Amino acid sequence: MRNHTIFVLIFFLFWRNTDALSNHTFPSFFKFGVATAAYQVEGAWNEDGKGENIWDRLVHNTSIVINHDTGDVACDSYHKYKEDVQLLTQLGVNFYRFSISWSRILPTGYPDQINKAGVEYYKNLINELKANNIEPFVTIYHWDLPQPLQEIGGWLNETLVDIFAEYAKTLFTLFGDDVKYWMTFNEPRQICYEGYGLGWKAPAMKLLGIGPYRCAHVLIKSHAKAYHIYQDNFKEKQGGKVGIVVDTDWYEPATNNPLDREAAERTLQFRWGWYAHPLVHGNYPKIMIQRVAMRSKLEGFEGSRLPAFTPEEVNYIKGSYDFLGLNQYASSLVKFKPESEIGIPSYENDMGTLTFRDPSWERGASDWLYVVPWGIGKVLKWIKKNYNSPEIIITENGYSDYDGALQDDKRINYIQGYLSSILEAIYEDGVKVTGYTAWSLMDNFEWYSGYREKFGLFQVDFQSKNRTRTAKKSANFYRNVIHSRKLNNVGKS
Ligand code: NOJ
Numbered sequence: 001m002r003n004h005t006i007f008v009l010i011f012f013l014f015w016r017n018t019d020a021l022s023n024h025t026f027p028s029f030f031k032f033g034v035a036t037a038a039y040q041v042e043g044a045w046n047e048d049g050k051g052e053n054i055w056d057r058l059v060h061n062t063s064i065v066i067n068h069d070t071g072d073v074a075c076d077s078y079h080k081y082k083e084d085v086q087l088l089t090q091l092g093v094n095f096y097r098f099s100i101s102w103s104r105i106l107p108t109g110y111p112d113q114i115n116k117a118g119v120e121y122y123k124n125l126i127n128e129l130k131a132n133n134i135e136p137f138v139t140i141y142h143w144d145l146p147q148p149l150q151e152i153g154g155w156l157n158e159t160l161v162d163i164f165a166e167y168a169k170t171l172f173t174l175f176g177d178d179v180k181y182w183m184t185f186n187e188p189r190q191i192c193y194e195g196y197g198l199g200w201k202a203p204a205m206k207l208l209g210i211g212p213y214r215c216a217h218v219l220i221k222s223h224a225k226a227y228h229i230y231q232d233n234f235k236e237k238q239g240g241k242v243g244i245v246v247d248t249d250w251y252e253p254a255t256n257n258p259l260d261r262e263a264a265e266r267t268l269q270f271r272w273g274w275y276a277h278p279l280v281h282g283n284y285p286k287i288m289i290q291r292v293a294m295r296s297k298l299e300g301f302e303g304s305r306l307p308a309f310t311p312e313e314v315n316y317i318k319g320s321y322d323f324l325g326l327n328q329y330a331s332s333l334v335k336f337k338p339e340s341e342i343g344i345p346s347y348e349n350d351m352g353t354l355t356f357r358d359p360s361w362e363r364g365a366s367d368w369l370y371v372v373p374w375g376i377g378k379v380l381k382w383i384k385k386n387y388n389s390p391e392i393i394i395t396e397n398g399y400s401d402y403d404g405a406l407q408d409d410k411r412i413n414y415i416q417g418y419l420s421s422i423l424e425a426i427y428e429d430g431v432k433v434t435g436y437t438a439w440s441l442m443d444n445f446e447w448y449s450g451y452r453e454k455f456g457l458f459q460v461d462f463q464s465k466n467r468t469r470t471a472k473k474s475a476n477f478y479r480n481v482i483h484s485r486k487l488n489n490v491g492k493s
Helices: 003-013 019-020 053-063 079-092 116-131 160-176 188-198 209-231 258-281 286-299 311-317 345-351 373-386 411-431 473-484
Strands: 029-033 093-097 137-140 181-186 241-247 250-253 324-328 333-337 353-356 393-398 431-437 459-460 468-469
Touching: 003 250, 003 258, 019 411, 029 137, 029 393, 029 473, 079 116, 079 468, 079 473, 093 181, 093 431, 116 137, 116 160, 137 160, 160 181, 160 209, 181 188, 181 209, 181 324, 181 393, 188 209, 188 241, 188 258, 188 431, 209 241, 209 258, 241 258, 241 345, 241 393, 250 258, 250 373, 258 286, 258 324, 258 333, 258 345, 258 353, 258 373, 286 345, 324 373, 333 373, 373 393, 373 411
Parallel strands: 029 093, 029 431, 093 137, 137 181, 181 241, 241 324, 250 333, 324 393, 393 431
Antiparallel strands: 333 353, 459 468
């Protein structure tokens, strides 16, 4: 067992430590990092043999993205990765979470051709990180499917399970000596619900009520297969961990009415449980199985729109994680919604809840981003209680504004508030949180919002050819937290 794991185990045997909490000090095993994703920062979309992916296709052929922005150049990290690592060393982070662009390694999506230049790029990045004592945390899939795989139906096609597993295996083989933290999928709910339901993200399919469930089914099986490949062929030699990154709001019942409380719980299960429940408990949450079957029947379907796992699949999927990544930014209030009329089959109607925000909550620039620091603590406690107290890494948390100003006090308050709530969850409730990741290292391509919403600790000048990076006040703040391993001024700002 590696030292880190031993530390964590011992700590959580004796976690009630009020001194450390009142000093706002992070446990010694706790790691700090920042994150980005390939399509959002790399640019070089068609350089050195990279193949086309679904985001390249979407930005070049539709007007879904604000201002027709594209990730063609983005932050130009493909050419400026050394500078990025310098920014990381300025922050003093323990790790850097980045994603690998599938089409840069396997231009066709399949392992028949391996793009040497792509491999070299990630080898160089990883070496540069290691030379600076920064651990690489790698997301295998952050939304950029090779276009040829979309041509065969993308995540609706079950053969993607084997194809994804081949890709993951290629990465374990190429980079596994140096990478000890792997995340199979980033935010599968956004991939499936927004990509195959609402049509807001690539491949922009509008298949509400059908597409998201089929996509999720394929993703979960793909995840499990990659996990087992690692366990069976790499774990012993490479000694790393494999997890997944699931996002959720905290859902607070709008009133004490039992129907609203049930509705809030149901929303958490439809969102977090949809992906985490199979991995931890072997199947979709019971309430989801029941409700989708019930609505499907009313709508006239023969069977449930929610696909079913076979008993063998349940066994195979159950336990397929070493840690769970949590992306947590915002919270919502929830009310029970009376059963809706039979209309278009939809995930929303299947859930049967009404979510909204408290107008008094402070907001970020993104329309979904409400500043609710206590929400993250509640999510963490809820996961501990309902999901076998897993190791949790906060794989994303951050604040957006429009101006990208260097004096970003609101971002500082946000991070400070959320970190403080995380500390409380660790010391008061014994939640096994072992790391925190700020989104994002720098301003970047924010999907359908283009370059309008800015999350960076470093500002990027997208007008300059050089994509000049400049530290914001929050970079300095985060550096001090990491350096002191402590939250200063809690409650003052
Ligand atoms: C979720 C995604 O993982 C990331 O790509 C995105 O930019 C941030 N959160 C902010 O929306």
